[in-house]
Amino acid sequence: MYAKVFSACLLGMQGVPVEVEVDYRSGLSHFAIVGLGDKAVQESRERVMSAIRNAGAQFVPQRVIVNLAPANIPKTGPVYDLAIAVGFLIATEQVTIPTRKVAFVGELNLEGKVLPVKGILPLITGLLESGITDVVVPAQCTQELTLIKGVNLYPIDHLQEVLSFSVESLGALLSSSDKMSTQAAHTTKxxxxxxxxxxxxxxxxxxxxxxxxxxxxxxxxxxxxxxxxxxxxxxxxxxxxxxxxxxxxxxxxxxxxxxxxxxxxxxxxxxxxxxxxxxxxxxxxxxxxxxxxxxxxxxxxxxxxxxxxxxxxxxxxxxxxxxxxxxxxxxxxxxxxxxxxxxxxxxxxxxxxxxxxxxxxxxxxxxxxxxxxxxxxxxxxxxxxxxxxxxxxxxxxxxxxxxxxxxxxxxxxxxxxxxRQLSRRGSSTNTLNSQIHSKELLQVIQLTPAAAKVMQAAHERLNFGGRTYFKLLRIARTIADLTDSEKVHDVHIMQAMQFRAEIN
Ligand SMILES: [Zn+2]
Structure with missing residues (x-):
């Protein structure tokens, strides 16, 4: 029998959907995982076999081939354990096939417990981007997952919970990011x-x-x-x-x-x-x-x-x-x-x-x-x-x-x-003063004539280069913003110079 479920792999910070195909045939006992998996993926066989048995399901050794597609992307870590186990359970008709695309993300231990995996947030975001909106996840990963909107998450603790699987029977985790504390407790003030x-x-x-x-x-x-x-x-x-x-x-x-x-x-x-x-x-x-x-x-x-x-x-x-x-x-x-x-x-x-x-x-x-x-x-x-x-x-x-x-x-x-910085430059950008390009800086800086004179005098006296010139202007612009001043005055320039100390 053949089954296909979904999981996801990580390319840098990008989650990419992975098809987990399981083919189960009678024949000599053989269990292979193909599709560019690393050692942890290969070891998945042992974890999956034990977890299935300890979850109360059957694992009769026959010819089992698991393919992780696309095969050209390297797969690492134990993230596919849960998907492989579920694929096996579907292929051996121990679990009914969900009618829509469901992805499974989680590591299994030998006992059958579902454990957290690295990168679960980008994994789920990647699945969502490719149209998979139902994801079974480790119950321990719930806090950060409430940040993602538009996904139906089904947290589970144990592989056993999949044996009675139907999307409806598992309680969906509602998005509730507003429940989280937005205030950090800072230790140093x-x-x-x-x-x-x-x-x-x-x-x-x-x-x-x-x-x-x-x-x-x-x-x-x-x-x-x-x-x-x-x-x-x-x-x-x-x-x-x-x-x-x-x-x-x-x-x-x-x-x-x-x-x-x-x-x-x-x-x-x-x-x-x-x-x-x-x-x-x-x-x-x-x-x-x-x-x-x-x-x-x-x-x-x-x-x-x-x-x-x-x-x-x-x-x-x-x-x-x-x-x-x-x-x-x-x-x-x-x-x-x-x-x-x-x-x-x-x-x-x-x-x-x-x-x-x-x-x-x-x-x-x-x-x-x-x-x-x-x-x-x-x-x-x-x-x-x-x-x-x-x-x-x-x-x-x-x-x-x-x-x-x-x-x-x-x-x-x-x-x-x-x-003040952001409203001055329009809502299209969220660039702060330190990041403003020197060309644009001259348009937004608004030096008073007295400030321009101080800049010129400082330049002649200290003979500093263009970089320092623009740094001083950026700092002065921020000082003016902190004092609610639309224009940059001479006093702001002079204050800015205090923050360009010569380090020996
Ligand atoms: Zn010394």
């Missing part, structure tokens, strides 16, 4: 950080305009804490972005683990990370940290300590907001639109020009430390701030009241400044 007025302003500007940021300072100055507080002032993700981010997370882990699906991701890989873990790679391409930080923050502490290759590999995603991983048979694209926050000590020993302790590095060592970050990467960073150790006066309560905004207050300013 700006009110927890004393002083650091300039650095906090830089964080506010970075959040409002989407600017990449570098914090430089001696060890223990509070750079890490500042970076960790950034998510507390970033706007919640939009509906589209939530699905996108959850899909990425689902490809790299079996379940979405962030506290709220609506909070932007924050990734902080260690400086010893490999290139492929940072930007994605592997024989079966897996997303890297730049993709896991998509729509959120990539925090790279000890920036110059990352390998030169790792830092240079950031160039493509910083430029294109995506990363292409090429393999012999195919190449896949992963999204990588992240905000970079880098932190570094001013030199190897950490105390160059600090006024706290003498620096033990030679002049050459100081320079070469900074030069570990290559020019093209350095050029992508808009805001550069020196974080100094908090002075005693800043820790006293009276001063604190004057300078300390709470995360909630800052978040409200960010939302207002962003809506």
């Amino acid at each position: 700006f009110e927890d950080i004393r002083g650091q007025v300039l650095a906090k302003q830089a964080m506010l500007i970075a959040a409002a305009g989407g600017h990449h940021l570098l914090l430089s300072g001696i060890p223990g100055a509070g750079k890490t804490m500042l970076a960790k507080a950034l998510p507390s002032i970033l706007p919640s993700l939009s509906e589209d972005a939530v699905l996108e981010v959850a899909a990425i997370e689902s490809v790299s882990a079996k379940s979405v683990s962030r506290e709220s699906l609506y909070s932007p991701p924050f990734r902080s890989p260690h400086h010893s990370i490999s290139v492929s873990a940072l930007v994605g790679g592997g024989t079966v391409p897996q997303p890297g940290e730049v993709t896991l930080a998509h729509r959120g923050v990539l925090f790279l502490d000890e920036f110059p300590e990352f390998s030169r290759q790792a830092l240079d590999s950031l160039r493509q995603p910083l430029e294109d907001k995506e990363i292409v991983v090429s393999r012999a048979t195919h190449s896949v694209k992963f999204p990588a639109d992240f905000q970079l926050v880098a932190a570094m000590n001013p030199c190897k020993c950490g105390y160059y020009n600090s006024g706290v302790k003498p620096c033990s590095c030679s002049a050459k060592e100081v320079r070469s430390y900074r030069e570990k970050v290559s020019g093209p990467i350095w050029d992508r960073i808009d805001l550069r701030v020196i974080v100094s150790k908090v002075a005693w006066e800043e820790l006293t309560p009276s001063k604190q009241e004057l300078t300390d905004l709470t995360s909630a207050q800052m978040a409200a300013q960010v939302i207002q400044a962003r809506s």
Whole structure:
């Protein structure tokens, strides 16, 4: 007997429908799976046989051929277990054939339990795009799946539940994304950080305009804490972005683990990370940290300590907001639109020009430390701030009241400044100030004559290049947006210059 059911495989971030054909004939005991499956797919035979028996159905060894089509796409992992088992049960007439196309996605254990699989969100989105709207899924994957609209999901815990299968008999899981918490509980907030007025302003500007940021300072100055507080002032993700981010997370882990699906991701890989873990790679391409930080923050502490290759590999995603991983048979694209926050000590020993302790590095060592970050990467960073150790006066309560905004207050300013940016440029784009092309920037910047004069004077005095010129304008535009100013005034330009610190 012959049966066909559906499942799905993952090509990068794209789910592709897979036909699972099962042919069962009398003959010598033989069970083969064809269709470019890896080791985990081959091992599916053992899991499926045991699971079927333990679910109370019969597995009489005969000639069983399973074909996973299309055969030219490599299939990996245990995702087809459930579909193969159901196909077998239909082919051996132990389960009735559903009248419409139904897909099955899930791993089986020997006992017959249905387990979560990686990438379930894009798998289901891919099925939906090809017109398959009924999908049987592992019951454990339910939270993130409620994000998908227009699909009938049938969560099951055990293969046994399929034995009495009819689409009507399984309770459909209703879409209920509004039940989920849209508020994230942030552990680090700006009110927890004393002083650091300039650095906090830089964080506010970075959040409002989407600017990449570098914090430089001696060890223990509070750079890490500042970076960790950034998510507390970033706007919640939009509906589209939530699905996108959850899909990425689902490809790299079996379940979405962030506290709220609506909070932007924050990734902080260690400086010893490999290139492929940072930007994605592997024989079966897996997303890297730049993709896991998509729509959120990539925090790279000890920036110059990352390998030169790792830092240079950031160039493509910083430029294109995506990363292409090429393999012999195919190449896949992963999204990588992240905000970079880098932190570094001013030199190897950490105390160059600090006024706290003498620096033990030679002049050459100081320079070469900074030069570990290559020019093209350095050029992508808009805001550069020196974080100094908090002075005693800043820790006293009276001063604190004057300078300390709470995360909630800052978040409200960010939302207002962003809506100003977007309304100025029409609803067709959601590009923030940091991403505006230099040509367009001159149209939207609206410099007052006094501001233009300050820019000109600064240019003559400091003799900076075109890149710096446009960076200053972008920062000034964001500062003006934060102060609800339609035009960019001279004071905004002067403030912007404070955030272009020379790092040794
Ligand atoms: Zn030093």
